[in-house]
Amino acid sequence: MKKYLLACTAMFIGSTAMAEEIVIRMAAPDWGPTRFMQEHANETYSAPSGNDVTLEIDFIPWPNFFDRVNASLNSGEQRYQMIVSDSQWLGNFIEAGHFLRLNDYIEESDELQAIMADLHPALVAGYSTYPHVPADEIEALGGYSPEMNYYGFPQFPDNYFTYYRNDLFCDEGENAAFQETYGAELPCAPEAWETVTWDDWRNFGEFFTRAAGETLAGVELTEDFYGIAYQAGKPLDFSTMQINAFFWQWGGGIWDESNEPNAEVIGVVNSPENIAAFETYLSLLDYAPPIAQTGQMGIFEIQDLYMQGRIAAIIDWAALAGPVVDPSSSTVADVTSFGLMPGNILNGDLDRSANLGGQPFVLTTWNDEETIQEALDLVIWWLSEDTQIAAVQAGGQSGMMSVLNNPDYDSWAPWNAQFRQSLPWQRDLWHIPEMFEMLTQQQEEFDRAITGQISAEEALNAIAEFQDELLRDAGRLE
Template sequence: MKTKGLLAATTVVAMSGFAVTGAQAEDLTLCWAAWDPANALVELSKEFEAQSGNTMHFEFVPWPNFADRMLNELNSGGKLCDLLIGDSQWIGGGAENGHYVKLNEFFDAEGISMDDFAPATVYAYSTWPKGTPNYYALPAMGDANGWFYRRDWFENPEIMAAYKEATGQDLREPETQKELLQIAQFFQGREIDGQTRYGAAIFTERGSEGITMGATGALYAWGFKYENTPGSYDMEGAVNSPEAVEALEFYKEFYKTATPPGYTDSYMEQGLDAFKSGQVAMAMNWFAFFPGLYADPDVGGDKIGFFPNPGQNVEASTLGGQGISVVSYSDHKEAALDYVKWFAQPEVQAKWWKLGGYSCRNSVLNDPTFKDSQPFAADFLSAMGNVQDFWQEPAYAELLLAMQKRLHDYVVADQGTAQEALDLLIADWTETFEDEGKL
């Protein structure tokens, strides 16, 4: 009986494998950034390997080099990646330059509906031109820039009393950007447990996208817009609005008065290090890191708390996250599409969230148990409800580098005023859009 049972089981597994692939076993390479969720995806993908018989290989590149490495790969028509979990901003270039396979027909044939995924993620990660039903990726990893803090310090009676005395307010999770700064300034240089602590670790990195991702947290909260009318590339008065100027001045003040010394070029890793080493009371970072932080034996568990990016004039968060695309230069497109089909299944998405990935599927997000499934789950939902993203134009890299330069020049290098920085940014972006033939 045992042998018969084993044979039957093997047959079922083999049949199900054929059902998914309908073809010979293949080697697939999935490219992504090297970070915590990537490890979760490796674990998750074992199920796909077992079902399909395909072998998964992974090419994970550290974040500072991720864009450079992958965009070079795409631009050279490289065959390294069959599947790419690329940044949301690459979607325009991926679509217009023919790097990504258009997935509409595939979705229709396989019954994959974009209505089953959170609208904000479909808009940001999948569509080009923006908001049109032209899909080049399946929303794979929802993400936004959020905050975490030392709950044990926030709940320490002595510190609470000191804060009350200093500000006349209760020490709590901040609800506005200005309250956030006030708390950070309170902690700046404060002695706690015999060590000097600092306010918060924020993004100031110059080389890739750091300072833009950090500063937009403030800019969006003040109501910053890229264009007066979406799609018009009419930036004068939007990018350099009085609100935008005030937000940028705020971010500079934050950097100057509430961050540890030497944080002139810090991004994800440096922020995590600052928090884990007990240097700072708060830190901004992507929700993707929150499961790992919560599990950290030194600063996780009861010692850590989370909150979404506080609003100011409006509630807003900077969008992170990515969609999964099939690379058009791949020799294994069919198998890669099989992976996308498998990944889109509700049960796989549920497991993805359990392992530490951020599913974008409504069946996961709208599940009544979702909000309580992790201490940061409700904050994630709240943040994803009002995310805003950077330009997703084919010329995004050029647009991003211009913003990196102008923001770093003003915030870190003390050059010029916020108004001048934003005016120069409009000039840079105008030049780019003129080159693109869009202005």
């Protein structure tokens, strides 16, 4: 017995002495999904290696996130082992040598291969592959293939959909008035939004836009009320995220990076389909709050106005839905429902293509093998079914098909059904390093059109000309 106790003590001391303290520091936007990741890791994560691994997240406000991450990476301080990156930044930081190519590690790990195969192809396309591989090709390859270059995993997948006031859309008086004017019913239940088109959206906008003194659902308005709103802002990528959805839904498109150097810009970016789509987008701003006229109507501005009860329906990201249904921050928390984003009827079918949101998380290149393995174990933990279910139940989203197909998924948050249904429609912006210049110039031209300085056609011609020259200089166009 004595010998047995001595052996146990020796083993305990030995194992304690061998366990290393490893800190995985991650730069992440300061919002719910990343806060949850930190809390949940603190509570539940223990490294399978036996090492004492701590996840330490640097929470950075989103408007400053790119600047901070960019400064950290380019300064060479090597502060972070992992980084939450917007999907469009991948190419830039990969080509600068900051983000780690993961193929060898995935090849060696059955768990990681299973994760890649289980992820929704739209998310693998947007969050992981560089050079970019479209979702349909990933689906054809069975989800995972060593032929592609993998860099990231979903930290928080996101897409946008409609937030609407069910007290207005379900009001009998308003419904009768709407029926009389437009000969159709207002979509009251979330399912009713499955057939809503942009023409219907225009009607909602026109119908619900009212001046102070008029009545709304039987109540006299003390302030002006607005029908509809979506992103129309110059900062970051606000306008682009919404306008791309119009391009794709109208059968147009953006420069196809997966087909360089053969993909064209002239005639694609300024195609008749894109011009018609952009004109429709601009015309719908007539029913938005007046901030739209200034080109400053970003995702936070419309969220604020909606929470103050000034708009009937908006289109915004899942990431911003939490405060909207929280009575401590929103005056319309109890009367908000969620529906799919409107679509356009293209070739007889309702097209709901949209620009993917959310962010992947990636590993950086300067870590030793042990740290890399620990970081990958954290990835496996985060994308495990139990953790993903906990994340979704806390208000997040999952990109794992096994979780999305859980029969209870839709019941975990009031917008989950919309997220799940719209996921197959997601496409992404460019991922190449030139993305920043393309985006900045594009946002500027969109802004000129939004503020009425130029027409949709003039804006798209200017964008096409700029992109053509830039991409030729970069050797991405023949």
